[in-house]
Amino acid sequence: MNREAGHGQKGFSLIEMMVVVLILGIISAGIFVQLDMAQQRAFSEQVKLDNFQEARDFVDQFFRDVNQIGYPNSRMVDTASALWSPALAAPLINDNRMAIGLVKIDANEIRFEGDMNGDGVVQSVIYMASNGSGSCAWCLQRSQVDKVSADPLTGQSPPNWGTEVNDVLSNPIFSYFKADGTQVTTLPQDISTVGGAQIIASIKTIQVSLLIRNNAVLDPKTKQPIETTFQGEVSLNNCSMAASGAVMSCR
DSSP states (O other), X not given: OHHHHHHHOOOOOHHHHHHHHHHHHHXXXXXXXXXXXXXXXXXXXXXXXXXXXXXXXXXXXXXXXXXXXXXXXXXXXXXXXGSOOHHHHHHHHHOTTOOOSEEEEETTEEEEEEOSSSSSOOEEEEEEESOSSSSOSSEEEEEEEEOOSSOTTTXXXXXXXXXXXXXXXXXXXXXXXXXXXXXXXXXXXXTTSHHHHHHHHTEEEEEXXXXXXXXXXXXXXXXXXXXXXXEEEEEOOOOOTTXXXXXXXXX
């Protein structure tokens, strides 16, 4: 009787086992695909976060620098310098103890002077996109060197570049506005001419716009390079020594 009962039991056939294995394989593959997609999304979001933080750190640094533009200024010790003229301003502009404020403005470059470290030493600062040191194809760089007694535009020490933001595609990065809200559209401008100096002396607000694209990382959904945007705006006490009749809060 036991033998007869044993003969009545049935197991899985080879085909049934293969079907089960196939189904499990399909389910496992689907799970691994979803895990891989989740990892890609997590990585792309981390890249976006890193780019955003990098841009934010840059803007914070830029805003701190802008707050020091034009300090210490010659008007603190010589009220006659409030009336700009090449003969009067030249020795003061070149003096390494005095910061003349904005030196040059452009769509992707800005130069200015000020006591950046708060130690009484005036520095010459440059922000420049793409080809600052020539070591990176798409980057925004910053240079800070102690001012020497020479022309602020052409006579300063060689820049000491440090990269602030990589993979920058913005153009323009910097936009400039006067106190009445009018945008300065004719760029570049610098202090080498009376007209350029007058325009520079009228700048009240600087806007920063960054578009960062990492071509090495693709978005899992769109299959396009990761992009991050960041914008900021800062008002400055424009202490430019190049002013003549311009309204400035530090006069």
